Amino acid sequence: MTFIPASEKILDIGNPDRELSYSQAIQEAMALAMEADPRVILMGEDIGTYGGAFQVTGDLIHRFGEDRVMDTPISELGGAGVAVGAALTGLRPIFEFQFSDFATLAMEQIVNQAAKLRYMLGGAVSVPLVMRFPAGSGTGAAAQHSQSLEAWLAHVPGLKVVQPATPYDAKGLLLAAIADPDPVMIFEHKLLYKMKGAVPEGHYTVPLDKAEIRRAGRDLTIVATSIMVHRALDAAAALAEEGIEAEVIDLRSLRPIDTATIVQSVKRTHRLLCVYEGVKTLGIGAEVSAAIAESEAFDFLDAPIARLGGAEAPLPYNPELEKASVPQVPDIIVSALALAQGRL
């Protein structure tokens, strides 16, 4: 799948058509940052010789040594806290959770410490910390290894939360996160790690606060996140055959949300469908819907806002149940058709 390149300025891009996988793109971003800045270190479980549970750090230990690619013991709370302390005092840690689910063990340090230190100390410090969270379902790993908890962290002022959907963004958002003085949480999708796409060589950044229109359309707006961007694009292609032109927006950043891009789009299309993998209730779709309801786009709506999200249940193991628990392309098509044909 090819994407309209992100609109921001690209520096030293070399061959712009080079393809990398999403995980290679992340690895390249880390390597570039580590070469450029000795303060950048990687921390996480089995990220050294093992190369990371999803092989994202790969061979970086051979390039940068174990002082900079640090295997932590299985100690999420302590490890996250060490990363916070190091960020506070001059290092630039990139902390990998082996699965995003295990961030639940580290919530104290993320939510009470990393997010709040700067504010509580009256602006006297910053916490330039990056955390990476392999998230999402589809691997048959069941309820404790498949969650999409990004909305939890997006609820916390002091954190920035992004979800790259493409290899290009995976690299650019990570480089932007490393350069950012505040804690940035990056939710990666496990099923996207092998996905290939154009990734320029060298250093470039993708802004941490901008959504991206992936497909233009006039009949409805689909706001999607992470892997749902791809499913929405597949659905949009099918809808086009029915004569319905869906605009697909990759939300990309959950905190802050790029309300302006969504509002502009809905003012043109008059219909909104939100698609995300996290549990539907109190999820990112609620926030996007509210942003429209509170904006001037509200008056332009020709139909109620629709949301498609994860089931109100833990993720099951059985593959059919697992698929049924999160939005799939046919679900998006059905909802979009109902919305566009005024059946909602």
Added chain:
Amino acid sequence: MQDMVEASSASPDIIPDISPGLIGNLPEIYRRLSRPALHEALRKMQLVRRFEENAEQAYMRGLIHGTMHLSIGQEASAIGVCVALTDRDYITSTHRGHGHCIGKGAEIGRMFAEFFGRETGYCRGRGGSMHIADPSKGNLGANGIVGGGIPIAVGAALSAKRLGTGAVSLSFFGDGASNEGAFHEALNMASIWKLPVIFICENNQYGMSTSTERSMAVKNVADRAASYGMPGVIVDGNRFAEVAAASFDAVERARRGDGPTLIECKTYRIRGHSRSDRNRYRTKEEIESWQERDPIKLFQTELRNYGLIEDSEIASIQTSVEEEIKAGLQFASDSPLPSTMDVTRDVYTSV
């Protein structure tokens, strides 16, 4: 010694290929457990091994979704511990929990059915390999979260004590799990409240790729027991007899109301951590040296040397294991799949 004589006289045809000196050294556990109980333990160890080998094959043939963590090489700790328990005692287990499950009396068919995502599986196909539980037998479940089961076992011990059931609770966990805060917090509470709980660390030398030398500042997990004022016992985890003896002692101590014990079983996982492990962090020689200390072979040889089993009995155990596996696989593949209409079933107790 007395029991030994009785056991032999019950089967006069046995010619123990063992020196009289060795019989004098017959480990206490071989007197404590009856001959049928020892055979059943050997059978269970083989059942664990064959269950996992068959699960692995099914996985490679694409019949199983997700991943799995095999305990091949660790059967003596799972079964040696469980022989000291009764059905009303509790266990909490880990991601590497097939042995614990079988040790606590789970049915092979329902375990395979869970792997195959069937409605007849222990979790009705919702949990998979990492979540098999059988509360009817006191198995409170495997766990996808490293260290997640340790405090839960302490809670079960609290219930047992308050409700006066006489049950004990036992938590299996790995060396890596002992680096989680939950381990340290749980041991402390178990000790200050003198709860009937036993902590079983299966130290297989690695937490995924990270060796204990690289992840712990002390040499033994058992050394950590001192900080929580409880005994820390180290046993050869590949020797059924050693594991079982220490487990019986700890269970008795817990039942007497003398509080918790930490037992560290030194063992080794022969397979990779999970299906995606490339074994880059350890050598072939290391794996092979542990393969030579296969717990099943060790136990079998020891039983034979002490005159506690005959070759024909070993053969019939193997046959019964193969039959049970075959029937289990058949049951699983004949079982119905869950309906996608039921995705939100059982999130709460009542709808």
